[in-house]
Amino acid sequence: MRVLIVGSGGREHALCWAIAASALCDALYCAPGNAGIAREAECVPIKADDIPAIRAFARNNAIDLVVVGPEAPLCEGLVDALTADGIKAFGPTAAAARLEGSKGFTKDICAKYAIPTAAYARFDDLARAQAYLQKVGAPIVVKADGLAAGKGVIMAETRDQAEAALADMLQGGGFGQAGAEVVMEEWLHGEEASFFALVDGENALPLASAQDHKRVGDGDTGPNTGGMGAYSPAPIVTPAMTGRVMDEIIQPTLRAMADMGCPYRGVLYAGLMITESGPKLIEYNARFGDPECQVLMARLKSDILPGLMASAEGGLRHFDLRWHDDAALTVVMAAKGYPGKYDQGSEIRGIDAAEKIDGVTVFHAGTAMKDGKLVATGGRVLNVTARAATIGEAQAKAYQAVDKIDWPGGFCRRDIGYRALK
Ligand code: AMP
Ligand code: GLY
Numbered sequence: 001m002r003v004l005i006v007g008s009g010g011r012e013h014a015l016c017w018a019i020a021a022s023a024l025c026d027a028l029y030c031a032p033g034n035a036g037i038a039r040e041a042e043c044v045p046i047k048a049d050d051i052p053a054i055r056a057f058a059r060n061n062a063i064d065l066v067v068v069g070p071e072a073p074l075c076e077g078l079v080d081a082l083t084a085d086g087i088k089a090f091g092p093t094a095a096a097a098r099l100e101g102s103k104g105f106t107k108d109i110c111a112k113y114a115i116p117t118a119a120y121a122r123f124d125d126l127a128r129a130q131a132y133l134q135k136v137g138a139p140i141v142v143k144a145d146g147l148a149a150g151k152g153v154i155m156a157e158t159r160d161q162a163e164a165a166l167a168d169m170l171q172g173g174g175f176g177q178a179g180a181e182v183v184m185e186e187w188l189h190g191e192e193a194s195f196f197a198l199v200d201g202e203n204a205l206p207l208a209s210a211q212d213h214k215r216v217g218d219g220d221t222g223p224n225t226g227g228m229g230a231y232s233p234a235p236i237v238t239p240a241m242t243g244r245v246m247d248e249i250i251q252p253t254l255r256a257m258a259d260m261g262c263p264y265r266g267v268l269y270a271g272l273m274i275t276e277s278g279p280k281l282i283e284y285n286a287r288f289g290d291p292e293c294q295v296l297m298a299r300l301k302s303d304i305l306p307g308l309m310a311s312a313e314g315g316l317r318h319f320d321l322r323w324h325d326d327a328a329l330t331v332v333m334a335a336k337g338y339p340g341k342y343d344q345g346s347e348i349r350g351i352d353a354a355e356k357i358d359g360v361t362v363f364h365a366g367t368a369m370k371d372g373k374l375v376a377t378g379g380r381v382l383n384v385t386a387r388a389a390t391i392g393e394a395q396a397k398a399y400q401a402v403d404k405i406d407w408p409g410g411f412c413r414r415d416i417g418y419r420a421l422k
Contacts, residue, residue, distance in 0.1 A: 003067065004031060008034050010290055010364065014293050016037050036363060038369075058085070066082050069290075071147060078091070099253070099268070101147055103145050109253060122145070126166060142184055146181075148178045166184075193211060194272070195249075198307055200310060200317075204254060205320070209233045209236075211230060211236075215228070229291065268285075294328075306319070327388060330363070333383075335410055348375065348382070353405075360397060360401040362405075384402050385398065391417050
């Protein structure tokens with residue numbers, strides 16, 4: 001098979017790494033990729049959101065399967081465009097990707113299909129939103145409806161904070177079109193968990209559990225990021241919990257999407273709050289988590305390509321995947337300053353030494369080669385990933401590898417996995 005991966009982060013490097021290992025893969029391309037991805041795939045200089053160029057490349061290079069990593073091209077209809085050309089694609093159509101692209105869309109499905117989630121209301125009018133806030137009070141969560149690169153959620157502890165968020169989104173244009181509508185919802189309490197399932201429109205196959213750390217600082221402090229590290233398995237997602245999440249959240253969602261004429265295919269990523277009364281849906285994403293994908297790929301024993309094909313073609317009913325019993329853990333190394341302003345172009349050395357440690361793979365999230373040197377080109381730059389018998393051992397190995405990497409321009413959290421080790 002000739003495969004094209006779309007994206008340039010650590011998630012896409014992990015997908016390339018797994019697909020490159022498949023006996024079914026004859027040729028592997030990545031658009032646009034990065035310096036690490038170039039070890040597994042031929043990188044082509046096409047941006048992930050350049051739908052016409054990706055479509056033309058896939059057609060001209062006889063691509064059999066396109067695997068879309070990030071949400072933006074999914075929401076903009078990349079899979080629809082490829083399907084129209086008769087090219088198979090892993091990922092949802094634009095209509096199905098609304099599960100990530102519009103929080104209000106997802107909340108309305110939850111209401112109609114009795115899927116457990118936080119109580120909510122939708123507004124596009126500031127005065128009405130303020131009146132609702134007067135009625136329900138704080139604490140409350142205010143969310144931009146559309147895609148906001150993980151920044152569109154304001155956890156308002158006071159009414160003033162909620163007022164400010166509403167004004168910023170509905171009046172100040174703080175989140176552009178994404179904030180032209182807001183969702184206000186109940187603040188849930190419990191432990192968070194990420195849940196992933198492969199979906200073929202009708203059937204869903206849960207993947208191994210994984211959990212990320214969203215805050216930038218040790219002890220889960222400081223601003224939110226895309227994720228500073230992840231581990232798998234996540235002890236809170238027991239087999240019994242997996243059963244409940246499938247029955248109460250995932251399956252009703254798939255029925256809803258099919259009923260609306262936009263069946264969901266691809267990977268469905270549910271952000272959950274495990275509350276006293278059971279799992280509740282916080283949000284959906286229409287793609288793999290980044291860096292959760294990295295630990296899932298590290299633990300996957302089966303060839304991934306048949307799974308991706310079964311999702312794209314509708315064959316998951318009798319499909320299964322096998323996983324290593326080992327745990328996996330990944331530490332994100334980011335450029336100093338992230339998630340705020342950060343410098344680019346600093347040199348990174350020592351990755352070879354890190355990868356000499358048994359079970360360690362360094363996925364690249366934002367790197368390039370410049371004048372023969374490996375340099376940082378993003379906020380999140382490396383994902384130092386280790387597999388070992390337990391989360392504790394994987395953590396020790398990952399940090400041993402981190403300490404081999406010579407990158408004065410970078411930093412990482414030193415406590416990834418601590419919740420699972422408590
Ligand atoms: P989201 O972008 O919707 O995943 O939200 C980002 C983060 O905000 C989540 O991972 C949670 O930590 C938090 N969050 C979002 N909605 C809620 C809620 N209703 N109650 C508590 N925490 C929430
Ligand atoms: N790690 C969180 C995300 O991919 O959205």
